[in-house]
Amino acid sequence: TVIDDAMIRRCIQATGISELPLDLLNFKVAQQQQQQQQQSQQSGGLHSSGGRGHHLAPSAPQQAGSSSAFPNAATMSLTSVIHLRFSFLDVRKIDNLVGLSSLRKLQLDNNAISKIENISHLTTLEVLDLSFNRIKQIEGLEGLTMLRELILASNEIEQIENLEPISKSLEFLSLGRNKISDPEELIKLRPFTHLKSLSLQGNPMEVKRYTNTA
Numbered sequence: 001t002v003i004d005d006a007m008i009r010r011c012i013q014a015t016g017i018s019e020l021p022l023d024l025l026n027f028k029v030a031q032q033q034q035q036q037q038q039q040s041q042q043s044g045g046l047h048s049s050g051g052r053g054h055h056l057a058p059s060a061p062q063q064a065g066s067s068s069a070f071p072n073a074a075t076m077s078l079t080s081v082i083h084l085r086f087s088f089l090d091v092r093k094i095d096n097l098v099g100l101s102s103l104r105k106l107q108l109d110n111n112a113i114s115k116i117e118n119i120s121h122l123t124t125l126e127v128l129d130l131s132f133n134r135i136k137q138i139e140g141l142e143g144l145t146m147l148r149e150l151i152l153a154s155n156e157i158e159q160i161e162n163l164e165p166i167s168k169s170l171e172f173l174s175l176g177r178n179k180i181s182d183p184e185e186l187i188k189l190r191p192f193t194h195l196k197s198l199s200l201q202g203n204p205m206e207v208k209r210y211t212n213t214a
Contacts, residue, residue: 001089001090001091001092001111001112002091002092002093002095002096003086003091003093003094003095003096003097004096005096007086007089008078008084008096008097011084011085011086012078012081012084078098078099078100078101079099079100079101079102080102081100081102081103082102082103082104082105083103083104083105083106083107084100084103084105084106084107085107086106086107086108086111087107087108087109087110087111088110088111089111090111090112091108091111091112091113092111092112092113092114093113093115093117094108094113094115094116094117094118094119095117095118096118097118097119097121097122098121100122101124102124103122103124103125104124104125104126104127105125105126105127105129106119106122106125106127106128106129107129108128108129108130108133109129109130109131109132109133109151110131110132110133111132111133112133112134113130113133113134113135114133114134114135114136115135115137115139115140116130116135116137116138116139116140116141117139117140118140119140119141119144120140120141120142120143120144121143122143122144123143123144123145123146124146125144125146125147126146126147126148126149127147127148127149127151128144128147128149128150128151129149129151130151130152130155131151131152131153131154131155131174132153132154132155133154133155134155134156135152135155135156135157136155136156136157136158137157137159137161137162138152138157138159138160138161138162138163139161139162140162141162141163141165141166142165143165144165144166144169145165145166145168145169146169147166147169147170148169148170148171148172149170149171149172149173149174150163150166150170150172150173150174151172151174152173152174152175152178153174153175153176153177153178153199153202154176154177154178155177155178156178156179157175157178157179157180158178158179158180158181159180159182159185160175160180160185160186160188160189161188163188163189163192164191167191167192168193168194169194170192170194170195171194171195171196171197172195172196172197173189173192173195173197173198173199174199175198175199175200175203176199176200176201176202176203177201177202177203178202178203179203179204180200180203180204180205181203181204181205182205183205185205186200
């Protein structure tokens, strides 16, 4: 599966959040809930989590062409989308993510992606989740100078490399359950002065360390 315009539009319906005032956002959420109560055909729908900074999420997958009060995927400008989720969609190649000039969070977890590519133009991106894929090499992060969180857990990565473009912004790095075996790889993270959290659980070098101290 390759990301195309139709998939993007469906995911906007599911997780896209435009930069609307919160009062208008709340109105749109309430309007959507009211519409879904009136339509007995669909059992699931969008809901809003409580607290500041609302997140829209589907309790059941939205079908292409289904009506939606918010966000209106057919007319909504891609430039206003700040969050997209493509989880569990059997995506094999990252492509066609154009026009998303305000995107801050991109979730591509639990797919079949083998290469990080075609995202260097997403210069506003702050969170990138590529966990549970088939990625063997860290690459393609050029231009992501605002990236704070990089989640690459449960892949096939053997080396910590090509992180220089995000060395000044990265705060959270998840590399657990990969194939990193050489502890010397950690030296490469010394220039990352803003790094606050590093996860390496489940890598071969961790097994070696505990075996040697036993």
